[in-house]
Amino acid sequence: MADKPTEPAPENPPAAAAAAAPAGGEEGGEAGPSKKALKKAEAKAKKEAEKAKRAAEHAANQAAAKAAAGNTEDLAKDNYGPETKTTKVDAERVHLKDVGEQHLGKTIKLRGWIQNSRMQGAKMCFVEIREERNWAIQGVLAASPEGKPVSKQMVKWAGGLNLEGFVLLEGRVEKPLDPVKSVRVSGYELHITKCYLISPGPEVLGMTFAVANKAVTNFDDEDAAPAATGVEEVKDGVANLSVEGVAGASMITHLNNPAMHKRAPVQQAIADIRMVTRKLFAEYLEARGFNQFEPPCLIGAASEGGSNVFGMTYFDKQAYLAQSPQFYKQYEIAGGRKRVFSIGPVFRAENSNTPRHMTEFTGLDLEMEIEESYTEVIDMLEGVLLFILRNLREKCADQIAIVRSVYPSEDFAFPEPGKEVRLTFAEGQALLRAEGPEEFRNVTDHEDMSTAQEKALGALVRKKYGTDFYVLDKFPQEARPFYALEDPENPEITRSFDFMMRNQEILSGGQRIHDPKVLEARIRRKGIDPNSPGIKEYVDVFRSCGVPPHGGGGIGLDRVVAWFLNLPSVHLASFYPRTPKRLAP
Ligand code: ATP
Numbered sequence: 001m002a003d004k005p006t007e008p009a010p011e012n013p014p015a016a017a018a019a020a021a022p023a024g025g026e027e028g029g030e031a032g033p034s035k036k037a038l039k040k041a042e043a044k045a046k047k048e049a050e051k052a053k054r055a056a057e058h059a060a061n062q063a064a065a066k067a068a069a070g071n072t073e074d075l076a077k078d079n080y081g082p083e084t085k086t087t088k089v090d091a092e093r094v095h096l097k098d099v100g101e102q103h104l105g106k107t108i109k110l111r112g113w114i115q116n117s118r119m120q121g122a123k124m125c126f127v128e129i130r131e132e133r134n135w136a137i138q139g140v141l142a143a144s145p146e147g148k149p150v151s152k153q154m155v156k157w158a159g160g161l162n163l164e165g166f167v168l169l170e171g172r173v174e175k176p177l178d179p180v181k182s183v184r185v186s187g188y189e190l191h192i193t194k195c196y197l198i199s200p201g202p203e204v205l206g207m208t209f210a211v212a213n214k215a216v217t218n219f220d221d222e223d224a225a226p227a228a229t230g231v232e233e234v235k236d237g238v239a240n241l242s243v244e245g246v247a248g249a250s251m252i253t254h255l256n257n258p259a260m261h262k263r264a265p266v267q268q269a270i271a272d273i274r275m276v277t278r279k280l281f282a283e284y285l286e287a288r289g290f291n292q293f294e295p296p297c298l299i300g301a302a303s304e305g306g307s308n309v310f311g312m313t314y315f316d317k318q319a320y321l322a323q324s325p326q327f328y329k330q331y332e333i334a335g336g337r338k339r340v341f342s343i344g345p346v347f348r349a350e351n352s353n354t355p356r357h358m359t360e361f362t363g364l365d366l367e368m369e370i371e372e373s374y375t376e377v378i379d380m381l382e383g384v385l386l387f388i389l390r391n392l393r394e395k396c397a398d399q400i401a402i403v404r405s406v407y408p409s410e411d412f413a414f415p416e417p418g419k420e421v422r423l424t425f426a427e428g429q430a431l432l433r434a435e436g437p438e439e440f441r442n443v444t445d446h447e448d449m450s451t452a453q454e455k456a457l458g459a460l461v462r463k464k465y466g467t468d469f470y471v472l473d474k475f476p477q478e479a480r481p482f483y484a485l486e487d488p489e490n491p492e493i494t495r496s497f498d499f500m501m502r503n504q505e506i507l508s509g510g511q512r513i514h515d516p517k518v519l520e521a522r523i524r525r526k527g528i529d530p531n532s533p534g535i536k537e538y539v540d541v542f543r544s545c546g547v548p549p550h551g552g553g554g555i556g557l558d559r560v561v562a563w564f565l566n567l568p569s570v571h572l573a574s575f576y577p578r579t580p581k582r583l584a585p
Contacts, residue, residue: 074147074151074153074154075146075147075148075151076147076148076149076150076151076153076154077151077153077154079148079149079150079154079193079194079195080154080157080158080194080195080196081157081196081197082196082197082200083168083196083197083198087168087196089109089168089169089170089194089196090109091107091108091109091170092106092107092108092109093108093109093110094108094109094110095131095135096110096112096129096130096131096135096136096137096184096185097131097135099137099173099185099188103173103188104173104174104175104188105172105173105174106172106173107170107171107172107173107193108170108171108172108173108190109168109169109170110129110131110137110168110169110170110171110190111131111166111167111168111169111198112129112130112131112136112166112167112169113129113130113131113164113165113166113167113201113209113263114127114128114129114161114162114163114164114165114167114201115127115128115129115130115136115163115164115209116128116163116182116209117158117159117161117163118159119155119156119159122143122152122155122156123142123143123152123155124140124141124142124143124155125140125141125155125156125158125159126138126139126140126141127139127140127141127158127159127161127192128182128183129167129169129190130209132268133265133268133269133399133402134184134213134265134402135184135185136183136184136185137180137183137184137185137188137189137190138176138180138182138183138185138189138190139169139171139189139190139191139192140189140190140191140192141154141155141158141159141192141195142155142191143155149193149194150192150193154195158192158195161197161200161201162200162201162202162203163201163205163208163209164201164202164205164209164260164263165197165198165199165200165201166197166198166199166201167195167196167197167198168194168195168196168198169190169192169194169195169196170192170193170194170195171190171191171192171193171194172190172191172193173188173189173190173191174188174189174190174191175187175188175189176188176189205257205260206253206256206257206260207249207253207254207256207257207260207261208246208260209260209263209264210246211246211247211248211249211253212249212254212257212260212261212263212264212267213264213265213266213406214246214247214248214249214406215248215406215407215568216248216249216250216251216254216568216569216572217247217248217249217250218250218251219250219251219355219568219569219571220250220251220252221251221252221353221579221580221581221582251569251571255577255582255584255585258576258585265402266402266403266405266406266407267572268402269396269398269399269400269402269403270399270403270561270565270567270572270573271575272396272399273392273396273399273400273403273561273564273565274557274558274561274573274575276391276392276395276396277364277388277392277557277560277561278343278362278364278557280387280388280391280392280395281341281343281364281384281388281555282341282343284383284384284387284388285339285341285366285384288339288380289338289339290339290340290341290366290368291332291337291339291340291341292340292341292342292343293328293329293332293337293340293341293342294342294344295322295325295328295329295342295344296322296328297321297322297344297345297347298314298319298320298321298322299319299320299321299322299534300314300317300318300319300320300533300534301320301532301533301534301535301537302320302323302534304323304324304326304327304481307349308323308348308349308350309321309323309347309349310347310349310359321347322346322347323346323347323348323349324346324363324365324554325342325344325346325363325365325554326365326483326554327538328342329342329365329366329367329552330367330483330512330538330541330547330550331541332367333367333368333369333547333548333550334541334542334544334545334547338368338369339366339367339368339369340366340367340368341364341365341366341367342363342365342366343362343363343364343365343557344362344363344365345360345361345362345363346360346361346362346363346554347359347360348360348361350580351580352580353579353580353581354451355568355569355570355571356451356504356559356569356570357570357579358558358570358571358574358577358578358579359578359579359580360578361556361557361558361559361570361574362556362557362558363554363555363556363557364554364555364556364557364560365552365553365554365555366380366381366384366552366553367512367550367551367552368380368550368551368552369548369549369550370511370548370549370550370551374485374495374510374511374549374551376551377509377510377511377551377552377553378422378471378473378497378509381499381507381509381553381555382420382471382499385469385499385506385507385555385560386414386415386420386469388560389412389414389469389560389564390414392564393412400565403565403567404565407565407566407567407568409565409566410566412468412469412501412502412564413462413466413467413468413469414467414468414469415465415466415467415469415470419465420467420469420470420471421461421465421467421469421470421471422470422471422473423461423470423471423472423473424472424473424474425445425449425472425473425474425475425476425493426445426474426493428449428457428472429443429444429445429449431457431460431461431464432453432456432457432460435460436453436456436457436460437456439452440453440456445476446476446478446492447476447478447479448475448476448478448479449472449479451504454500454503454504454505455503455504457472457500457503458470458500458502458503458504459503461500462503468501468502468503469499469500469501470499470500471497471498471499471500472497472498472499472500473496473497474487474493474494474495474496474497475493475494475496475497475498475510476492476493476494477491477492477493477494480494480496480510481526482519482522482523482525482526482528483512483513483519483522484496484510484511484512484513485510485511485512485513485518485551486522494510495510495511495551496508496509496510496511497509497510497553499553499555501559501560501563501564502563502564502566504559504563505559506555506556506559506560506563507553507554507555507556508553508554509551509552509553509554510551510553511549511550511551512550512551512552513542514542514547514548514549514550515542516539516542516543519539519542520539523535523539556570557573558570558573558574559573561573
């Protein structure tokens with residue numbers, strides 16, 4: 001205990017306190033400082049000591065902060081930035097649709113578009129990365145205390161990237177606390193460790209991704225709809241990752257922003273369905289002995305007649321764009337092929353600004369020999385269409401679900417196998433007269449059916465037979481072209497038919513005239529000169545050799561896709577719709 005400094009006794013104050021004590025008076029008389037003065041001096045000294053301590057501490061902190069600020073080295077600098085020649089990510093390449101439990105905790109490599117991004121404070125950023133269709137994942141960039149692999153600077157850089165830029169990423173697959181509802185890969189999250197910009201997005205998008213994936217608001221070619229471009233959403237920054245409440249844009253805005261239009265999962269899903277439809281058409285027919293062939297698009301005469309043909313200068317002559325492969329299918333049959341089909345463009349110079357028409361569409365066409373009855377052709381066409389539609393349900397279930405999330409629709413109602421509905425034109429008109437809307441009470445069996453009639457009849461068929469698919473057979477001869485075979489029992493009707501899907505025509509077909517004499521007579525009956533350019537060559541084919549009875553049909557691919565999905569317009573089913581007012585992109 002002897003070496004422990006003792007507390008100074010009050011009667012023996014420290015020098016400082018003694019020095020601080022005022023002299024004289026009550027407190028500083030000859031006898032030394034009073035007790036009160038000593039206490040005061042002691043308190044003052046303590047206060048001074050604390051003040052000095054605090055100042056020292058402050059100075060130390062300042063020095064440390066200064067030292068830290070002076071250290072500007074970004075320890076994550078190699079993990080982000082624009083892609084360069086030396087950029088390399090060695091992790092396993094995984095596509096978002098394949099991400100699963102096997103990747104948990106593993107580091108993967110990913111390439112995709114920045115669909116959305118949101119900074120959370122200065123040290124964290126959430127980004128949505130999309131690969132194709134709606135395959136997107138939430139990525140997280142969080143600055144680590146050590147400054148690597150992710151630094152604050154890296155987070156800031158990534159958070160500032162423009163939307164729809166294309167990036168290369170490395171990240172660890174983790175489980176989020178809660179499923180991330182705004183993305184399809186909702187059960188996983190990518191903890192990004194490297195981020196390189198391969199191709200930057202623009203400062204302002206002409207149409208945001210969210211808008212591109214909304215239902216098109218109108219299809220009027222004249223409407224510029226400037227307000228609905230979605231630019232606002234971009235300017236405002238994306239406050240949250242959800243796209244709820246974003247308004248759609250007009251078709252004009254979509255087509256003026258073709259890349260963003262095509263990035264929309266709904267458009268990619270429609271495109272997939274379209275291509276599967278083509279393949280299924282070929283698959284079914286090839287399995288039944290059909291041979292594919294290629295008709296020309298350029299023809300020398302507007303052979304099918306009518307004014308709906310695009311003409312063009314062809315060297316020193318006039319040429320036309322084929323408005324159907326009809327004659328060429330028949331030439332193939334005359335040329336000894338028993339069954340043929342073609343898939344190709346069809347051009348119509350019709351100023352029809354409707355959701356059902358385009359000036360260029362894709363025809364799925366077939367032609368076949370008839371052995372016993374023209375109903376063989378109906379059987380084949382019914383078979384191929386139902387095969388396509390039933391298979392689409394299975395093969396494109398994912399795409400159909402994506403389309404429905406934007407364009408809701410009821411399931412397509414199929415006829416029960418063996419109970420396909422075939423009405424004659426006369427039966428259809430009778431049904432309309434009996435049970436259709438008032439305006440169709442007086443329809444006759446000899447006039448062609450208007451679109452409104454078609455729709456009304458389709459609704460009645462759906463109600464009565466529970467199907468969205470049916471055949472209307474035996475059209476009046478006035479409503480059919482010159483090559484349609486008149487029914488031998490009643491020349492006022494033809495052996496020709498239309499197929500309907502969701503109340504609208506998607507196919508026209510029938511038995512063709514194969515006897516040149518009958519053909520010539522019917523051409524005359526239609527008021528056409530059988531020796532006119534194009535027609536003469538056509539009739540001559542039937543004169544040149546014996547052609548077997550045959551028939552076929554032409555299906556509009558765009559309509560099959562559009563009406564199967566219940567889209568509001570065929571324009572959505574086309575890759576690059578051509579309408580009377582639009583030739584671009
Ligand atoms: P619509 O009366 O509906 O204009 P259409 O009777 O002229 O059609 P067809 O010449 O029989 O049609 O053509 C066969 C199929 O081609 C039609 O059932 C339809 O699916 C498709 N089609 C015809 N015209 C067009 C068009 N302008 N745009 C898109 N598809 C079309």
